[in-house]
Amino acid sequence: MDVFITLITNALIIFFGYRKLKKVKSILVKLLYIALFIMHNCAFILNYLNNLKVQKDSYNFYLNALNASKITDLNFIGSQFMSVIVFPFVKLGISYFSISLIFSTLSLYAFYKYFNHFYKMYKNGNYYYFFFLMLIFLLPSLHYWTAGLTKEALIFYLMSTVYFQILKENTNNLIFIIALLLILLIRPYIFIIILISYIAFIMINTVKQNKYKIMLLLLSVSFSIIILKKFLKIDEFNIATIHNRFEHIIDYSSQNGASSIDLKNSNYISRFFLVLFRPLFYDAKDVFQLWISLENLINLLLAVIFSYSILLKNKIKGFFKDNLYVVLSTIFLVLFYSIYLYNLGLASRMRVMFIPYFYILFLTLFFNNKNYDEEKIN
Structure with a gap:
């Protein structure tokens, strides 16, 4: 066999x-x-x-x-x-x-x-x-x-499936539902982020909104929070529980991994940069991290080029509206990981969850013939 x-x-x-x-x-x-x-x-x-x-x-x-x-x-x-x-x-x-x-x-x-x-x-x-x-x-x-x-x-494959089903406006099918269900069971927080991003996308881009579909999606988010509590092994969501969970992550990070950062003394902006672009050459400790540093430098350059093309060429409104699901999913994932990621190796691994969507945005901007100029949208 x-x-x-x-x-x-x-x-x-x-x-x-x-x-x-x-x-x-x-x-x-x-x-x-x-x-x-x-x-x-x-x-x-x-x-x-x-x-x-x-x-x-x-x-x-x-x-x-x-x-x-x-x-x-x-x-x-x-x-x-x-x-x-x-x-x-x-x-x-x-x-x-x-x-x-x-x-x-x-x-x-x-x-x-x-x-x-x-x-x-x-x-x-x-x-x-x-x-x-x-x-x-x-x-x-x-x-x-x-x-x-x-x-x-598996998540990489499932997120590509979700993306292409949304792109084809073909979300009322078993493939889309199974993909979301598997994501929910493996990584509930990704499911919540994807669903919220998709709800925002259909509410902004759909002329005649299906109220029942939106209600069903919102109920799915509520249900996923129950799954998330079991995933995080907590009894209830409150400030004390979240604080205790964060303290546990700090203790774990200080005892594990040669490339850990100090979560307690680091700020959110530095962790945000960690999630996106570290390690870079200045904090690489082995050959593997040197290679990752080269990749991260490429990603940093792509981010600069993307930001320049979007901001200085007045393409924000049209591009973001058409690609809102991918934009929000990418942003929310980066913001979420910036809360707790404590290790350069873990950051490189978790980057797989959002970097393909960033590449989608980058390539869509440069390959799509559609004109996104502000003055031609209205």
């Missing part, structure tokens, strides 16, 4: 990849698709070998499912829900390697969906320009964190 799953997965990747390459005319774009495949699979090998070595979160998802006699023995909320997802695969005798490959393939599919989306959007014909900008989706850390049996791999 295990060998069969591995062979089938690889055969499907090669088959659909070959079909796509036949439809692409530009050699440069073909090289992008091939580079994406190579980068993601190299990242998969590194991710797999590292998780075998350290045997922490990812490998524990597999072990917990392996040791459970029945699925109800497992936790259905939070990180451990990953064990629930892999439980049927494990009981069928599928190995940790093959399950990791399946999850890696899901995230690779999401990457290809993004590539296809922007390839269809780009109409100028200058494929050197397209090639250069699309290289941001080849940054290694984004692939490393999503190429294996990780929460990031």
